[in-house]
Amino acid sequence: MGAPAPQLTARPGPVIATLAFAGTTAAVMQTLVTPLIAELPQILDTSSSNAAWVITVTLLVAAVCVPVVGRLGDLVGKRRMLLACSVPLVVGSVVCAFASDVVTMIVGRGLQGMGMGMVPLGIALLRDVVPVEKLSGSIALVSASMGIGGAIGLPLAAAVAQYANWRVLFWGSAALAAVVAVLIFTLVPDVPAGAKGQRFDLPGAIGLGAGLVCLLLAVSKGADWGWGSATTLGLFAAAVVALAGWGVWEVRTTDPLIDLRTTARPRVLLTNVASVFVGFGMYASMLVMPQLLQFPEATGYGLGQSMLAAGLWMAPGGLMMMLVSPLGGKLTNARGPKFTLICGALVLAVGYFAALALLGSAWGVMLVTIITSSGVGLAYGSMPALIMSSVPLTETAAANAFNTLMRSLGTSVGAAVIGVILAQMTTTVGGHTFASEDGFRTALLVGGGLALVSAAIAAVIPAARTTESGTEDTDPAPEPAQAKV
Template sequence: MTAQRARRERMVVGLLAASGMLTSLQFTSMVPVLPLIPEILDTNAADASWLITVTLLVGVVGTPVMTRLADMHGRRRMLLASMALLAAGSIIAAAIPSFTAVLLGRALQGFGTSVVPIGIALLTTLVSRQRAIMGIALMSGTLGIGSALGLTLSGPLAEWGGLPAIFWTTALVSVAFCLLIRLWVDEVPLRTPGRFDYVGSALLAIALTALLLCISRGQIWGWTSPVSFALIATVIVSSIVWGAWELRHPNPVIDVRTAVRAPIAPINIASFFATFGMYANHLLTTQEALAPASTAFGLAAPVAAAGLFVLPSALTMILLAPVAARAISRLGARFALMFGAGIMTLAFLFRMVVHSEPWSVATGSALVGCGVAFAFAAMPSLITASVPRDQVAAANGVNSVVRSLSGAVAAALFAFVIATLPSMTDAAFLSHTALTISFGFSALCGMITVILALALRVPDRKDPQ
């Protein structure tokens, strides 16, 4: 390989990984400033929480569509479209100081979720095998890295320039990335022929929207309320109709037969549990940092500093991505998933026993990040090796949806536990018992991932293309 080609490949990997990190950052960027939103945008706390829900909702619904279009009409083209929508949403939210405008902007930001699976698909065709493995590991890890950085950076940005500073920063960086993608990333000739499945996409959007609304808003509306029951019924009916339609359609938005067969289904199930552990790490670390000392475990850190306790997790994911890539290259992605999930299990068991001190919180966060680095690097490699080359973006898009839903479940379960087992001294935080149970449950999720990884049988593909 020439020096010029190697330099271009490094640029492509770095650019796509940075783009993925920027889009992943959007999911948590509002969390530290959420208590300030009612006053800033003249709304109430319940409506303010939609600024988080709407981004996740659009991401979950839009990703299967965008990744399918990428396989059909061009991966670079749809990557640019996703980044452009992210930039447009950020500009709208930054320039217009109203709740409606910020909500619209946050919705458009959700389309950025598809950047990671489309970027992974591009890497399998644009760079050499070894660099693709490293790039895919880094790209997949951006979900964890970006979400951790979102918790870390948004507080200081808001203190420096208010809420618009968060959105202007995202807008400037995303516009710059669009220009760099046009300059450095080539389009790939690989295409999936056929017409786009509009009916299947609409049915899938209805099912996913109802499911995510039920998961994310059920605690607020009440799990036994008529609205929740109506959403559950909508999920069941639309899913059945969608599945029947997809089985008959020649060009389905998601190939159901491929999605439910081994090893794709077990990989996605393992992804769900591994991602749950990552989000649990963020949520519980932030809980420990912010909780008052009266809870018997809280560090009483200010909001702007609380994200610093999540930072070790992001740093370990960044530093270990090349190590995880080498492990995948030499020992296989199945081993990397099993190893990473094992580390996560042990890290949560450590946190279950040792907490309440700054060093233990930071160390526990970093140890979970180590496990996430290996597990997240493995998942897209396993998916890519298990599907036809012209379905790589769509298959990784489904995996991305699974991970997003896992994050929604983690947040909903976290809210449920706080409501059920609050601290006696401050109802906004977990009790010490609930914190310990949460760490134990997260360790169980890691153990389930290990078992699923042990049972995987993935075909051997000599190259990632």
């Protein structure tokens, strides 16, 4: 059965704006609790380790749900799944707003994690409704919305947390999610599902979910439990077994959750690998810069800023990402998404290496944030274009969701690695222990080095060629009847 032809809309502007706003809202949900981290144990009357699950659970649930939601978008329709994603965002926010204990808060944050599939769904929908001449720019904007929302949401959340009751944060996020749902229902067209009639791979979803939960738990909690502890090592081993079994199942089933033969094509595979390193590189900056801004001046390198001030110093990075996105789209149209990805990775690396000389002032941190955010905006905007030019219409949402998952894995591993570096390289000032200046410099060197690695990987991504069906591809792949049993 052939895929339905794209249903181009006459006025794509409102659709693009709606999908970008949806992605920004989803990103705000992730940074929402950042200003509350230090106060969560007192607010929820629990330990710091238990309170940390308020952040961890969102990551875990999003990792499991994003590929599932992406595949369902291909099966039942992307608009329908966008609306479905808005429901747990609203409900989860309301649950958190009423929460008075850690369990209720974790449940609410888990529900919010279920809605994180909005971004890959929105990007995939663009291929169906946006004219080709506007596609690259719109993909870049919607893809960068995760970074834009994170950068803008942090100072807003800090301001609300500092000057109002913390519950206002969640009531505000519930209102944003409700507005997103109304806009999607009103402005986003209902496009026929590309893989309608195929079955949903429930065993594949369970296998991938189990493997990802084990892997991300080990990565995110390994520093607390001990990297050599039986729990951490057991989770890593369980992840290997579960993901290996999932891979065997996926190549043998008729309608897989993720077509591994498609993801194994060099153009798709190398883009996903580069995504992991770019995700790592992006998160290194997000961990280092806020701490440098907020550490006391007595350390000799800290800038003594409040949470709100630190967020405001970093906010221009999000605005720059918004400005760079349309430029990245034009660059993609002129030179191709591979060139844009290489440029983005190199700009990200320049930002990290420039940071080594510019971190003595808040202005220097802001400039570094602007440079790194520009690199991330270029890179993130090009990845979906590379992916969607290499997969059939029936797999657009699933392939984008898998790429989003690869970025998330990169940020998770980045958080763990940078956390270990900063925990091992410390200094004591006034009886308090802080990550040392050498620790921050090492973290920046690692981030810059991995950005260069991502540029090198992007440089060897094969050029695309157009198939008879109109899908760009790079290597001959088996026909569906041969590829699946």
